[in-house]
Amino acid sequence: MNILIVEDDLDTAAFIEKGLLQHGELVKHVASAQEGILVASSTEFDVIIFDRLLPNMDGLDAVKVLRASGILTPIIILTALGDTVDRVDGLNAGADDYLVKPFDFSELYARLKALTRRKPISKVLLSLSLGDLVLERTSRKVIRAGRQIELNTKEYQILEFLMQTPGQLVTKTMLLEKVWGFSFDPKTSLVQTHVSRLRNKIDKPFDLELIKTVRGCGYIISDE
Template sequence: MKVLVIEDDKATADYVGGGLREEGHELDHAPDGPTGLELACSRPYDVLVVDRMLPRLDGLSLVRALRSAGQTVPILFLTSVGGIDDRVEGLEAGADDYLLKPFAFSELMARLNALMRRAPTRREETALVVGDLRMNLLARTVTRAGVAIELQPREFRLLEYLMRNRGRVMTRTMLLERVWEFHFDPKTNVVETHVSRLRAKIDRPFASEMIRTVRGSGYVLDA
């Protein structure tokens, strides 16, 4: 789950962010309304956690702006503004849930999971970007530092999977299952061969390598 926390109180943001990361989720943090609005409009998130009392653009105005722009991402208000009228106002502005401070992280996590279970399909990504490596998922093109890179279909699929999991070690078994749809070991070096071909195209012509072998574990791609 990828979460955007829009919260000006550093202690709260650190508490929520630390708990989410411990649960294995990705997190971005915005300390004010305009920054949160820009991030929410420019990057794909699974859920937003928004404070109502934000600098420069309050949470209600932010949520209304997102809904007016057609954003359907689930939104949870996390706030100390807790009167019945306040909660009704927040939900009518477009939020999906409302949690009062102080709160237990376990309840926050349960509410986020509930939002994810009933959330509409996440908006389709059109591009993946890692450092200077860019993949256009609609045009099926890849560039690095602005240079076009020609990939075979299986190489493209392998790179897409590595980019979607940037910074994480992908084992040989994971790659066989997700890229080749093998649920058994074919006893070949098909993974190693394709990784080598991919490196020859996106690493060797450039100044730095992005695909790294983690000995005994698998492969990781990162800038």
């Protein structure tokens, strides 16, 4: 395995790296979330180990940025925060697993192998589909129940991002980062307005609502 470690505690990083090298794995270590985002976005890894409590940027925010950028590499969060709500926050941010410190290396390594055994997700799909909704990436056509739907650029980008993770929560922050490139909240109804317009085209003319609001959190697209 080729593994990226994002950990600011050098003792913890050295402990993990030593164990992985003993198992013959390839290891890259960086000490900040920003550097982790940069390296993970430019190099192929089999799995990423991401500390949560990093200086200058929370590890969960960094994971959200990676997922919003289309990085699908399995990620395991390491943290001293072990409450259920912390675990849920980590998984909702886009992490695949969550391990509380202190931990045994044997458990960490077993979890890493389990993550890499999962069926890999194709990074580039020419089309995305959900129920009777189809998004053709090459032609940028959107069709529902055989009917072509005209979307503007932002509406298309929102729908494409939602359809990449059906059944999963997409937050307002994730949409601001992915669709508009904002690293801050402009405190406007920008996202809500565009999602509302998208719904009017995608959902309103049909019986089944696909785009659902999770009050105070964001949106989920699902045909259930």
